[in-house]
Amino acid sequence: MASAMEMLVGDQKIASQSDRWVEVINPATEQVQSRVPDADAGDVDRAVCVARQAFEDGPWSRMTPSDRGKLMYKLAELIEANADELALLETQDMGKPHFHSLNHDVPMAVDFMFYCAGLCDKVRGSQVPLGPDKHVYVLREPVGVVAGIIPWNFPLVIAVQKLGPALAYGNVIILKPAEQSPRTAIRLGELALEAGIPPGVVNVVTGYGETGAALCAHAGVDKLSFTGSSEVGKLIMEAAAENFRKVTLELGGKTANIIFSDADIDAAIASTVFTSCYNSGQICTTGSRLVMHKRIHDQFLDTLTSKLNQLQVGDPMDAGTKLGPIVTKEQYDRVNAYIKIGQEQYSPIECGQRQSGLDAGYYVNPTLFDHVAPDARIAQEEIFGPVISIIDFEDDDEVIRIANQTSYGLATAVWTNDLARAHRVAAKVDSGFVWVNCNNFWVAPIPYEGHRVSGVGADMGIEGVESYTKLKSVVVNLDNSPNPWVE
Numbered sequence: 240m241a242s243a244m245e246m247l248v249g250d251q252k253i254a255s256q257s258d259r260w261v262e263v264i265n266p267a268t269e270q271v272q273s274r275v276p277d278a279d280a281g282d283v284d285r286a287v288c289v290a291r292q293a294f295e296d297g298p299w300s301r302m303t304p305s306d307r308g309k310l311m312y313k314l315a316e317l318i319e320a321n322a323d324e325l326a327l328l329e330t331q332d333m334g335k336p337h338f339h340s341l342n343h344d345v346p347m348a349v350d351f352m353f354y355c356a357g358l359c360d361k362v363r364g365s366q367v368p369l370g371p372d373k374h375v376y377v378l379r380e381p382v383g384v385v386a387g388i389i390p391w392n393f394p395l396v397i398a399v400q401k402l403g404p405a406l407a408y409g410n411v412i413i414l415k416p417a418e419q420s421p422r423t424a425i426r427l428g429e430l431a432l433e434a435g436i437p438p439g440v441v442n443v444v445t446g447y448g449e450t451g452a453a454l455c456a457h458a459g460v461d462k463l464s465f466t467g468s469s470e471v472g473k474l475i476m477e478a479a480a481e482n483f484r485k486v487t488l489e490l491g492g493k494t495a496n497i498i499f500s501d502a503d504i505d506a507a508i509a510s511t512v513f514t515s516c517y518n519s520g521q522i523c524t525t526g527s528r529l530v531m532h533k534r535i536h537d538q539f540l541d542t543l544t545s546k547l548n549q550l551q552v553g554d555p556m557d558a559g560t561k562l563g564p565i566v567t568k569e570q571y572d573r574v575n576a577y578i579k580i581g582q583e584q585y586s587p588i589e590c591g592q593r594q595s596g597l598d599a600g601y602y603v604n605p606t607l608f609d610h611v612a613p614d615a616r617i618a619q620e621e622i623f624g625p626v627i628s629i630i631d632f633e634d635d636d637e638v639i640r641i642a643n644q645t646s647y648g649l650a651t652a653v654w655t656n657d658l659a660r661a662h663r664v665a666a667k668v669d670s671g672f673v674w675v676n677c678n679n680f681w682v683a684p685i686p687y688e689g690h691r692v693s694g695v696g697a698d699m700g701i702e703g704v705e706s707y708t709k710l711k712s713v714v715v716n717l718d719n720s721p722n723p724w725v726e
């Protein structure tokens with residue numbers, strides 16, 4: 240049996256009480272790579288109690304912000320120092336090319352942690368001037384115990400995206416990584432201890448959706464922070480309603496990658512290749528709708544397909560690979576089912592170069608569908624694979640209508656050299672991100688907020704970090720005159 244990894248509660252590495260395990264399958268080999276505990280409600284309860292005690296009685300929330308920041312800097316440095324191991328675990332668990340795990344995911348996780356560490360001692364409350372009779376100040380306090388539910392597409396980055404903001408303001412957290420890719424979150428918890436962050440501040444429970452559901456239902460949790468499907472996001476919001484807990488939800492998307500005829504076509508093509516295939520299309524901001532002006536359609540498509548045909552689909556450990564496998568058999572079937580749905584109406588243009596000699600792995604080649612109707616299922620539903628619907632348009636009003644014609648509102652990309660047009664479109668599309676002449680640009684200082692079915696609240700940026708706090712307004716009466724309401 241492949242080596243198991245236990246979860247982390249306080250400073251204890253533990254199995255589940257039931258001794259049930261989740262098998263972690265490497266999607267490139269289809270073999271069991273590792274196993275982690277399958278935590279039940281009892282295990283979750285234990286973690287919440289440990290976290291609650293660390294919050295109420297431990298040194299963490301009483302530490303000076305600058306001391307907290309120093310420990311978080313140390314954690315960021317440890318993530319960096321352990322890049323090789325973390326990148327390997329990430330690739331073995333979920334299949335993204337090792338080159339990307341090492342050169343994109345780990346550095347991004349480090350940046351996010353540094354950003355949050357730097358915010359610790361920048362926290363400010365405020366004072367509300369109300370004249371001489373009242374002294375009013377507003378405090379920003381930690382919410383308490385946070386549950387961070389993490390998906391499998393950026394396991395380490397998204398774990399840090401929950402962990403950093405929670406820690407910055409003195410909260411404690413229980414991370415629940417995805418069952419497909421749990422190991423980097425466990426290592427992150429261990430590195431937090433190594434950095435000197437007190438036991439119980441960072442806990443990691445592992446298991447399937449049921450474990451996440453038990454965590455979200457627990458009355459001892461004060462905030463639920465989730466990234467994943469809109470379907471589960473809704474369940475999380477319902478769970479939060481039970482005790483009126485705070486929620487942050489980062490959900491699905493159906494990005495319109497809009498190419499106007501006046502765009503820098505070479506740059507737009509290169510970026511379209513990237514946004515269509517990066518992480519094998521398993522990103523909530525994948526440019527899954529390529530919305531293209533009719534005038535440039537043929538030339539753009541020709542060059543795009545020839546570029547896509549150069550991409551190697553194959554072993555994620557091979558340095559030449561650009562698209563690794565899809566994360567699981569289940570997701571692979573789902574992506575292929577969407578390709579079938581597309582095929583009922585349109586002929587697929589299959590691109591990419593499948594590496595020879597592969598005898599296992601859940602691989603999907605980049606696949607385009609051309610002249611797709613904006614309301615077709617493949618243009619409406621999140622596929623989460625390298626499957627792109629090309630939609631034609633002729634004028635600006637039409638393209639804005641198309642961009643907004645989905646229930647999602649996460650990101651839009653606009654390619655044009657006309658400055659006024661870029662800003663006009665940016666103002667009218669209803670999405671949390673608008674990228675002008677770029678794609679998929681996320682860095683720590685920019686808040687990430689989905690509109691409509693894409694989410695509630697922001698991750699990262701100062702706004703996202705502040706969502707891990709609650710306000711307290713203290714009103715001090717300085718007026719001694721009698722209360723007019725009482726005789």
Ligand code: NAI
Nearest residue numbers: 389390416417447448451452467468471490491523621623
């Ligand atoms: P999912 O939303 O079911 O899983 C995400 C996380 O939520 C995992 O940790 C899972 O264990 C947990 N979870 C599942 N059910 C839960 C529940 N009832 N309560 C609490 N936690 C629960 O996503 P899944 O099934 O892995 O992927 C399905 C689709 O979701 C994908 O095809 C994609 O369209 C979308 N997705 C979107 C992501 C994003 O970045 N916005 C990330 C992953 C998936």
Ligand code: MG
Nearest residue numbers: 448468470471
């Ligand atoms: Mg699911």
